[in-house]
Amino acid sequence: MRVGVLGCGAIARIHVAALRTIAGVEVTAVADVVPRRAHAFAAEHGIPHVFADVELMLAGGVDAVTVCTPHAAHEAGVLAAARHRVHVLCEKPLANDVAQAKRMIVAAEGAGIRFGAIFQRRFWPAAARIRAALDDGRLGPLISGGVVARLHRDAGYYAEPGRGGVLMTQVIHHIDLLQWWLGRARRVTGHRATLANDRSIGVEDTAGVLIEFASGAIATVQAGTTFRPGLGVQVWVSDAAGRTAGVTEYPEGVGFTDVWTVPGEPPPILRYEPGRTADLPLADVHDRLAPFHAVQIADFVAAVRDGREPAVTGRDAFHSLEIVEAVYASSRTGRTVELG
Numbered sequence: 001m002r003v004g005v006l007g008c009g010a011i012a013r014i015h016v017a018a019l020r021t022i023a024g025v026e027v028t029a030v031a032d033v034v035p036r037r038a039h040a041f042a043a044e045h046g047i048p049h050v051f052a053d054v055e056l057m058l059a060g061g062v063d064a065v066t067v068c069t070p071h072a073a074h075e076a077g078v079l080a081a082a083r084h085r086v087h088v089l090c091e092k093p094l095a096n097d098v099a100q101a102k103r104m105i106v107a108a109e110g111a112g113i114r115f116g117a118i119f120q121r122r123f124w125p126a127a128a129r130i131r132a133a134l135d136d137g138r139l140g141p142l143i144s145g146g147v148v149a150r151l152h153r154d155a156g157y158y159a160e161p162g163r164g165g166v167l168m169t170q171v172i173h174h175i176d177l178l179q180w181w182l183g184r185a186r187r188v189t190g191h192r193a194t195l196a197n198d199r200s201i202g203v204e205d206t207a208g209v210l211i212e213f214a215s216g217a218i219a220t221v222q223a224g225t226t227f228r229p230g231l232g233v234q235v236w237v238s239d240a241a242g243r244t245a246g247v248t249e250y251p252e253g254v255g256f257t258d259v260w261t262v263p264g265e266p267p268p269i270l271r272y273e274p275g276r277t278a279d280l281p282l283a284d285v286h287d288r289l290a291p292f293h294a295v296q297i298a299d300f301v302a303a304v305r306d307g308r309e310p311a312v313t314g315r316d317a318f319h320s321l322e323i324v325e326a327v328y329a330s331s332r333t334g335r336t337v338e339l340g
């Protein structure tokens with residue numbers, strides 16, 4: 001299988017390394033709007049074909065493409081893949097807004113291609129364990145859940161153009177987990193603000209959210225990138241019988257079972273790093289997540305080969321984006337947003 005990579009930044013490296021471990025897969029092309037970046041990336045990774053434009057890369061002949069561009073450029077990459085009938089795996093968040101995401105899903109489904117979206121935290125054993133317990137009835141029906149995200153991003157991080165806010169860029173992963181376990185959301189009320197950073201960053205560094213699910217379950221999300229040092233993220237769910245299961249991400253990138261009160265099963269093995277007082281550099285966070293990126297990328301390749309849906313489809317990734325967009329609308333209007 002010949003795979004092309006669109007966007008030659010930090011995350012593209014993880015994609016290339018993961019693709020290289022899969023038998024029969026070759027990374028044959030890269031494209032980036034900044035040609036010097038594409039050439040340097042291709043030289044570093046030994047990739048034979050370099051393009052300044054996604055259309056040319058797709059026309060050049062690849063079977064699949066991974067979209068590793070900033071959020072705002074995801075739609076163009078996926079629509080181009082659909083036009084060329086090339087399978088596509090897109091980084092999170094699916095898009096900047098729900099309207100873009102809908103166009104991407106319609107185009108991919110119309111073209112009959114596989115359309116996957118990266119949410120690699122679903123592949124943490126601690127997260128998959130909760131889904132498995134729900135599937136075999138050891139846990140559920142769920143009635144409540146929550147996310148507490150106390151992260152740190154500094155002014156240098158926000159100085160890069162195109163960074164999303166804490167909900168859109170970081171906590172969308174944990175909102176994805178929450179709705180993977182609790183099902184579809186039906187009502188969202190929230191407020192977001194820029195409180196510790198200069199407002200010119202243009203995105204939220206603090207947010208509080210109430211989500212009501214179609215099942216009647218209720219969850220809350222408290223999120224910020226204002227904590228020094230960052231204290232990680234907890235995401236948890238609880239059922240009508242009082243059974244509770246949770247995952248803590250600490251340090252960033254490492255997810256472990258922190259709560260597990262399913263009767264008859266052993267208590268969680270807690271893992272943490274006592275004495276840690278500093279944030280990991282972002283590259284180290286990415287290194288810790290890379291094995292799970294690799295599992296998801298391997299799943300996508302297998303889905304293309306086997307003619308099945310990938311574990312996380314574009315449609316699946318739509319739901320977390322819909323919740324984040326609803327928080328933004330609720331924050332603007334002061335009203336609860338009903339989801340369709």
Ligand SMILES: NC(=O)c1ccc[n+]([C@@H]2O[C@H](COP(=O)([O-])OP(=O)(O)OC[C@H]3O[C@@H](n4cnc5c(N)ncnc54)[C@H](O)[C@@H]3O)[C@@H](O)[C@H]2O)c1
Pocket residue numbers: 006007008009010011012031032033034037054068069070071073076091092093118119120169289
């Ligand atoms: N899954 C995860 O845990 C995770 C972690 C970090 C970032 N991401 C996501 O990965 C994506 C990329 O993030 P990054 O940190 O690698 O970004 P980056 O800024 O390091 O790299 C992006 C690259 O895309 C190129 N680019 C921009 N617009 C383009 C276009 N229209 N066509 C082609 N190339 C274009 C840029 O020149 C740059 O080389 C983002 O959507 C981000 O949210 C995911």
